[in-house]
Amino acid sequence: MTATLSASAEAPAAASALDLGDGFVPAIRAAVRQDPGFRAAEGAAVEAVQSIGVARAALRPQLSANANLGAIQETIDGDRETTTGGAGGLDLSQLVYDGGESAAAIRQAAAEALAARAERDVVANERALEAARAWIDAWQFDARLALLRGRTGQMDALMTQMERMASSGLVDRAALDAARRQIVDIRLGERRLRAEREDARTRLARFFGETPPTVERPSIPQVVTAPEAATEAGTDTAPDVVRRAAELLVAESAVAQAEAAFRPKATLRAGVTSPIEESESTDVTLGLGLNYTFNDGGRRQATLEAARTRRSAAESRLSDARSSLESELATTRAQLASVTDSLPLVARQIELSTSEAKTARSQIATGQSNLRQLVEAEIEAYRARDRHIALRAERDLLRLTIAARTGALARRLEITPAAAD
Numbered sequence: 549m550t551a552t553l554s555a556s557a558e559a560p561a562a563a564s565a566l567d568l569g570d571g572f573v574p575a576i577r578a579a580v581r582q583d584p585g586f587r588a589a590e591g592a593a594v595e596a597v598q599s600i601g602v603a604r605a606a607l608r609p610q611l612s613a614n615a616n617l618g619a620i621q622e623t624i625d626g627d628r629e630t631t632t633g634g635a636g637g638l639d640l641s642q643l644v645y646d647g648g649e650s651a652a653a654i655r656q657a658a659a660e661a662l663a664a665r666a667e668r669d670v671v672a673n674e675r676a677l678e679a680a681r682a683w684i685d686a687w688q689f690d691a692r693l694a695l696l697r698g699r700t701g702q703m704d705a706l707m708t709q710m711e712r713m714a715s716s717g718l719v720d721r722a723a724l725d726a727a728r729r730q731i732v733d734i735r736l737g738e739r740r741l742r743a744e745r746e747d748a749r750t751r752l753a754r755f756f757g758e759t760p761p762t763v764e765r766p767s768i769p770q771v772v773t774a775p776e777a778a779t780e781a782g783t784d785t786a787p788d789v790v791r792r793a794a795e796l797l798v799a800e801s802a803v804a805q806a807e808a809a810f811r812p813k814a815t816l817r818a819g820v821t822s823p824i825e826e827s828e829s830t831d832v833t834l835g836l837g838l839n840y841t842f843n844d845g846g847r848r849q850a851t852l853e854a855a856r857t858r859r860s861a862a863e864s865r866l867s868d869a870r871s872s873l874e875s876e877l878a879t880t881r882a883q884l885a886s887v888t889d890s891l892p893l894v895a896r897q898i899e900l901s902t903s904e905a906k907t908a909r910s911q912i913a914t915g916q917s918n919l920r921q922l923v924e925a926e927i928e929a930y931r932a933r934d935r936h937i938a939l940r941a942e943r944d945l946l947r948l949t950i951a952a953r954t955g956a957l958a959r960r961l962e963i964t965p966a967a968a969d
Contacts (some may be wrong), residue, residue, distance in 0.1 A: 568756060571834050572683065572766035577961045579755040580675045586963075589668040594680050596657075596664035598798050599705060603657040606650040609878035610641045637821040644836070647811025648804060654773040655799030669787035672958035679755040680766070680948050680957075685748035687765045688941035700734060768944045771960050777884060777947040786873055787955045793868040797857035806852035812840035886944040887939055894936045901929035
């Protein structure tokens, strides 16, 4: 299928038009990469990585210079003497010891970068799953509506025939009313399917721009196969768990920095200062500076206690994220197994109901069957086929959900790196 999309003024998001004809994987990849939420998360990850260099700078030598231009006026025994000129200085310092504060700051920056990359991966997988869900829903509601239209045409013809026979007394009015009720139920189902189709297409437009009249069913095995979905592990490498683990590292680094505040600091300094007056000598300084705070009114202790509290909360969030993911994956796998096991049964149901409708149609002429039985058989065949389409869509979504929760979806779509960057 080839369907080039163009930008739509009615689209709910400012997504550039994409070509769904390129296939499911390229289209989802492109949609996520242009998504504002993903781009913001990716930018935050780049910024966080750059902040590591800022933290490391504290351990390197610090060189600064200063210059002064002006005049000095001195009064000696009533005589004023003014000296004009310039003076400059150069100062070199090197941190020798700070109780581990700088090292903890570097670890914190690295952990924040890891958390930002994990957040980017969370967003990438969420957006990819949302785009894929919109695509699958658009496909399934298109297919189910097409099936319904085809079946209702046949059933309307049968109803017309039943009404003629009922007016002639050949069909019981109760049977006619029962058939009509089932037809009305199907008509109501059509309205619901239309509403769900519009919702799916609205979500599809958010990621891809203006959508074509129909979309093809995506090839999910290109992204995740049935065995992979059933056995996908990686709880500890899932983006949400990695994010919580990185947040714990950040909290632990904050505790280390708070503890370092109770230790002394030592800095090696060297400097050169030139005087304004040429007759004066240039000053050279070299020494080791020590600094220690004996009392700060309890500020350091309060900061340490707050950092320890945040660390405890981060530990709880990590434990909760891991257990929640394990529970969610177990539930999703159970649902996937149930849907997978149901599909052959529904296929058998389609086969039997189709055969029953065919038999009922052929036996009407001999009187072994009647129109009511034929209508009921046709309705049952329709419902079985509709259920089969819905179950296939649900199976595809469950596979992708497992891949998204473990972080495999964005990696296999080549949106995020296959390994830690």
